[in-house]
Amino acid sequence: LTEDEDVRAMLRGSRLRKIRSRTWQQERLYRLQEDGLSVWFQRRVQRAPSKHIWRGPACRCGFLSAHTWIHSYLHRADSDQDSKMSFKEIKSLLRMVNVDMNDMYAYRLFKECDHSNNERLEGAEIEEFLRQLLKRPELEEIFHHYSGEDRVLSAPELLEFLEDQGEDGATLARAQQLIQMHELNETAKQHELMTLDGFMMYLLSPEGAALDEAHTRVFQDMSQPLAHYFISSSHNTYLTDSQIGGLSSTEAYVRAFAQGCRCVELDCWEGPGGEPVIYHGHTLTSKILFRDVVQAVHDHAFTLSPYPVILSLENHCGLEQQAAMARHLRTILGDMLVTQALDSQSPEELPSPEQLKGRVLVKGKKLPTHRSEDDRAVSDLEEEEEEEEEEEEAEATEQRRLAKQISPELSALAVYCQATRLRTLPPTPGVPQPCQVSSFSERKAKKFIREAGNSFVRHNARQLTRVYPLGLRMNSANYSPQEMWNAGCQMVALNFQTPGYEMDLNAGRFLVNGQCGYILKPACLRQPDTTFDPECPGTPRTTLTIQKALATLLSGHAGSVVWF
Structure with missing residues (x-):
């Protein structure tokens, strides 16, 4: 192929215009890499020399295909190597990819995908589970905003995201470190790029948490009633x-x-x-x-x-x-x-x-204080039970309305x-x-x-x-x-x-x-x-300011909340 004049021209590189919108257009130098599978481009701004893998219809680089990185983790989590995933193996997989999920929610999702109803996921069932697990459109929107049509984040683009969020200590070195920590695809990691999957792993990790790190420990006054x-x-x-x-x-x-x-x-x-x-x-x-x-x-x-x-x-x-x-x-x-x-x-x-x-x-x-002659006292029904009788259970019988006795041994522990x-x-x-x-x-x-x-x-x-x-x-x-x-x-x-x-x-x-x-x-x-x-909170109220990306994460989740 290197004898082909067109291929040689691509290896030398060409200047092309990268267009994100009507107002954002930048000239870039694009050059085919020697592997014949990926495209390198140079930014013309000083701060951002970087390499990108081109994502296009003819791309054969592989790591940009959705969830291909997961197969190596599936193989490692499949303890008996039968190509089927029990719930225990699924939990092992979640730990491998740094997904901290409630067991009950994970099991419910597992059962929804277990169409064969044999407590095992296989083939398309595993893919469906992963799609449901990783489906986060609000994160995709943020990612696409910063990555553009390339659909991958370079370290400078990730730095731009960090700076927009006001993260302390946001540097290019920090962005590169985050890519190495959270990107799951080795090819992308080698090129200092972050895919959508890596971006989600980052935002869902402790490093991406909106929570003040100081509040991850007990910080409130614990001496009050x-x-x-x-x-x-x-x-x-x-x-x-x-x-x-x-x-x-x-x-x-x-x-x-x-x-x-x-x-x-x-x-x-x-x-x-x-x-x-x-x-x-x-x-x-x-x-x-x-x-x-x-x-x-x-x-x-x-x-x-x-x-x-x-x-x-x-x-x-x-x-x-x-x-x-x-x-x-x-x-x-x-x-x-x-x-x-x-x-x-x-x-x-x-x-x-x-x-x-x-x-x-x-x-x-x-x-x-007043007890009956046999040192036992007659007590009303447990309040929960009575509430259910009075408000929820129209069919409650007279027998359930009878008073109950409370033993002094149990009473002493209240x-x-x-x-x-x-x-x-x-x-x-x-x-x-x-x-x-x-x-x-x-x-x-x-x-x-x-x-x-x-x-x-x-x-x-x-x-x-x-x-x-x-x-x-x-x-x-x-x-x-x-x-x-x-x-x-x-x-x-x-x-x-x-x-x-x-x-x-x-x-x-x-x-x-x-x-x-x-x-x-x-x-x-x-x-x-x-x-x-609570029905008439009045004033003053506290104003909560949420930055753009975090607001996107929270959009659609507003409820009847009084902010203190």
Whole structure:
């Protein structure tokens, strides 16, 4: 071919005009490389001598084909080399390409692509999974803006992107370093170029995060009362799927703790052999032993965060198995379990997360001072159950309205989180009870916000509130937590097993402060005499300025948010 006059002319190079738009046109020197497969061009601006691989209809360089780089990773992740990918192998692949994805979301995507329904992806199923996984049109738009028709970023073009974002220390050397760190295609990397896939890997990596690096560690004041914090909270924590017929598993608790959850739910029912079990009552969900869940709490509650864990008990057990529950909590958790107040005085405010590091709190019913003759006290139904009866379950029977008894053994463990019903706002005047916790369905919480917003905020400045999804959400769907946070509700419980926009909001809320599961509420939600009303926020407001690329990333994700 080198004897061909046209090829020799291409090897010598020609000056061509590069046109991006009507207003952007630049002359470039283009020259065919000796490999006969790629084109080199020289910029005529001083700062940007670089090499580009030309992307055109006759290009045979290969690395610009979508996702061809992934095949080497597929081969490495395919542990048994059968050309089929189990979910375990898919997770290994995600780690290789630096994709940090929620296991539940990844598995749901895996199942959607498993058309053969054999728990394996192969051929076109793998390609579909990768397309769905890497589909980010908002990133493509940013990439194409800076790369132009070449569809690859040179180091100077990447530097231009970094400078536009106001990144500190943006230099050509930094851009070159990012290419070497995140570009997945070796040919592109050798030419100091970044493909779209490499660009996405960069933006989705810690180096591309919009989060202040200082906030990846605990930086907030952790010495204020518990009521002054948003607390990452899970609903029906034991479930891995639907609340009608899904699987219950201790692994679900492990996953919740791994996501920074600090309040988990235990639905406790009578089990065989005197052993209480956990499952979603009156459904086909599987059952797990209460003691196994407590063991999971002991083993995994503080692997990610040292701050206190709250066990929200929904108690449906009789006195004997309640005593068994108390026994398991004491023997398995030992010194982790809070069994008495930190001081002998009646607390005027809740202790702080710092004071309760490494401790487990039980949220449950507390026996009143007045007891019956057999030293047992008659208590109302668990407030969650009653709420569902009154607001959600029209078919509830009279039997379910019967009062339940609370054993003194279990009552003794409700120290700082004593479950109490709150019927109206503002509550009956009297001495504040900081250790009393109220639970509401999302419907009742919204009613309080709508009808008594400021009173609800003031209440939540002193006492803990837990909000949970309506029982009518049979598919374990979630509500938006933002409205509840705006009212100062601390424990806004979501179905962690259900990925989606709501869980993304939750993940974003608790991403900062070291992902410790506690976020200090804004001052207007902590002051006992605050005038803030979430329905009428008023002024002043904080103006949030978002730079162009980040705004593109966030576009289409606006919700009902009050920015503090």
